[in-house]
Amino acid sequence: MAAALPEQGALPGYSVNNSAPETTTGGDKSDQSVRPAACQPLEDARSGVFADSAATAWIHISASKFAPPDETLTFTSYRSGAAGAHLASLDKALAACPSLSFQNRYGDRVSVDVERVKDEVSAGDASVSFRMHWTLNIDGFKSDTYDLVTTVRSGEATITVVSDSIVGSQLSDAKKRAFLPKLDQQLLKRQADALGAAQHN
Known part of the structure; x- marks a missing residue:
């Protein structure tokens, strides 16, 4: 997995912020703070938890x-079979969860709106994409967070891209829309192809 990730200079339009990919083997453990519990797969995908994985590698x-x-x-x-099951769990959670809540690092419960992104992803074998939005008030400063989470399956592996945008709540709705993360079809196709090739090498 790590060898298939792009290195600095190999990803048009992007800079790679890691000197080397970070990796784990075996599945991760969910924090189980999500309510309703059926929505846990969505928060896991956003936060980089892949409970049924064999190996994971990521870069910023x-x-x-x-x-x-x-x-x-x-x-x-x-x-x-587990890659397809992972996408199916995301799809099932999206059908059941127009909203959810989770605990942040301070122990506060954060309420989140969830919306499926219906734009078709032209990469890989199957895909699921959704947007999450929540508002925080920290010492009187309000901010809106918009996360776009897209998972594409290629064979028995997945690529997950999480785009995170935080803007001040005082901005107008029109200006906030300019900050909404959007699907990068070229990025998704390039990396899905790289992931597919890695499985056949």
């Missing part, structure tokens, strides 16, 4: 031009 990237300030690109491999 940033666009060379105006874009959300933080993006994470993750490759995950699965045992036979």
Whole structure:
């Protein structure tokens, strides 16, 4: 997985912020703070938890031009059938969860709106994409967070791109829309192809 991730200079329009990919083997453990519990797969995908994975590797990237300030690109491999099951769990959770809540690092419960992104992803074998939005008030400063989470399956592996944008709540709705993370079809296709090739090498 790590070898298939792009290195600095190999991803048009983006800079790779890691000197080397970060990796884990075996599945991750969910924090189980999500309510309703059926929505847990959505928060896991956003936060980079892949419970049924065999191995995971990820990098942080940033666009060379105006874009959300933080993006994470993750490759995950699965045992036979588990990659499809992972996408199915996201799809099922999206059907049941127009909203959810989770605990942040301070122990506060955060309420989140969830919306399926219906734009078709022209990459890989199957895909699921959704947007999450929540508002925080920290010492009187209100901010809106918009996360776009897209997972594409290629064979028995997935690519997950999480684009995170935080803007001040005082901005008008029109200006906030300019900061909404959007699907990058070229990025998704390039990385899905790389992931597919890695599985056949």
